[in-house]
Amino acid sequence: MDSSIDEAVTPDAPDAAGTGTGPAAGGGPERAAGERGALAPVSLSPSRAGDFMQCPLLYRFRVIDRLPEKPSEAATRGTLVHAVLERLFDAPAGERTAPRAKALIPGQWDRLRESRPELTELFADDPEGERLAGWLAEAERLVERWFTLEDPTRLEPAERELFVETELDSGLRLRGIIDRVDVAPTGEVRIVDYKTGKAPRPEYAEGALFQMKFYALVVWRLKGVVPRRLQLVYLGSGDVLTYDPVPADLERVERRLHALWEAIRQATESGDWRPRPTKLCGWCDHRAHCPEFGGTPPPYPLPVRAPGSRAG
Ligand code: SF4
Numbered sequence: 049m050d051s052s053i054d055e056a057v058t059p060d061a062p063d064a065a066g067t068g069t070g071p072a073a074g075g076g077p078e079r080a081a082g083e084r085g086a087l088a089p090v091s092l093s094p095s096r097a098g099d100f101m102q103c104p105l106l107y108r109f110r111v112i113d114r115l116p117e118k119p120s121e122a123a124t125r126g127t128l129v130h131a132v133l134e135r136l137f138d139a140p141a142g143e144r145t146a147p148r149a150k151a152l153i154p155g156q157w158d159r160l161r162e163s164r165p166e167l168t169e170l171f172a173d174d175p176e177g178e179r180l181a182g183w184l185a186e187a188e189r190l191v192e193r194w195f196t197l198e199d200p201t202r203l204e205p206a207e208r209e210l211f212v213e214t215e216l217d218s219g220l221r222l223r224g225i226i227d228r229v230d231v232a233p234t235g236e237v238r239i240v241d242y243k244t245g246k247a248p249r250p251e252y253a254e255g256a257l258f259q260m261k262f263y264a265l266v267v268w269r270l271k272g273v274v275p276r277r278l279q280l281v282y283l284g285s286g287d288v289l290t291y292d293p294v295p296a297d298l299e300r301v302e303r304r305l306h307a308l309w310e311a312i313r314q315a316t317e318s319g320d321w322r323p324r325p326t327k328l329c330g331w332c333d334h335r336a337h338c339p340e341f342g343g344t345p346p347p348y349p350l351p352v353r354a355p356g357s358r359a360g
Pocket of ligand 1 (some may be wrong): 275323325339
């Protein structure tokens, strides 16, 4: 999931998908402690790479300042649907039916609220439960649609919600969580990611595949095998987007990530995190702190190196 990125982060971005790579989950291990408890980034996930590409200031707010963000209905529904699709594979193949999957929703919703009590505020103003009922009904529709796109009775995932992490030769650490990994008897690997939003228009497909190529690069570096297929399953629109990568694709992604990491390093040292306003600002929780919207960022919590000075 991480949703998605130069490829802008949308409400259905990887974070929304509940891969655990959202602002809260992704901020921790991606940073190293600095002065006054502030943290400098030490690794990159698709979600955070996407944040920086979308808006460097957004990256700063999420990774360095760790400003809180309100849970959203769309993101939380994404997390819920992901949990249901993951758990369904606990059942024997023949029992992985749509009714069974839908029956998992209430229990997974309970689990989610227990693990993240802040989610109860989502429906705090809904005493009759009408909005919650509609929200759960939409989760059911998304789960049901999955069965028109894939047949879980014929799938036996090698991995579900797989945390992956690797260090490139340059020292850059890449990490993320892959929704599903299928391995064919021939050994060919397919990486699958579920999106609860709609498929992008064709001209944005490359952006949507960035996250998948990121994962493919990590798997290649970890296991020495280039995944045969990358597959994005869009439950919102009922589309499946696939791409069969070759090493040159992943080498390009690696170069791009190095350039991105260098830009992040420079911004971290200089404290110069530029806002980059786009229509996605409408989804940003940090407008009150953003100069583009008349706000002021909190004081920069990391030491700032003067231009031209070098690390000693
Ligand atoms: S409101 Fe827009 S420009 Fe400002 S931090 Fe958020 S994404 Fe960046």
